[in-house]
Amino acid sequence: MKQTVIIFLVSALIGLAGGYVYFQPGEKGGTNAAQTAKQETESVSEPSASAGKEGAKGETANASTQDGNILQKKGCLSCHSVSKLNLQGGTTGPDLSNAYQVVEGKHGKPIEEFLKAPTSAVMSGVIKSNPLTDEERADIIALLKEASEK
Incomplete structure (x- = not known):
């Protein structure tokens, strides 16, 4: 028991130390999560040569990837994935595909309130150091709702 x-x-x-290091700017020419997310966002938003050939399935995947930018921008994908939207991320945190439906039962508060003041120790530290605006929270909730409906 003691060893556990x-x-x-x-x-x-x-x-926690890994999260702290990830979200802090580097000393000499290093990047932080926001800079990395900005670079990823710019590369995702560039039009591809096959953009005109996408069918309905390609448009859905492209829309989900673009919607996932808020998760990249805020660093969520460094720990979490959203497999139902084909958003690959870290494996430290749980997959967020069903978070819209299960957060209230698991944490005792609706997802909107959880994103304001998380009840888990790790997430409360992350949100405290990188708070969400009302608009960002709404965008994340809409994305997680979309994932839960797939």
Whole structure:
């Protein structure tokens, strides 16, 4: 039991330290999550040569990727994925495909309130260091709702 608690605490500290390092700007020419997300957003928003050949299925995938930019911009995809929208991210956090439906049952508050003041220790640290505006929160909720409906 004692060993399990120690392992848990060490793992939690490593995870928090990794998040801290990821969201802090580098000392010499390093980038932070916002700069990385901006670079990714710019590369995703560039039109491709096959843009005119996309069918209905391609348009859906493209729309989901563009909608996923808020998740990239805010660094959510560094820990989470949204597999139902084909948004690949980290594996540290749970897949957010069903978050719209399960957050209230799991955390005791609606998703809107959870994104304002999370009840999990890791997420409260992340949100505290990188708060969401009302518009960003609405965009994330709309995206997670879309994922839950697929």
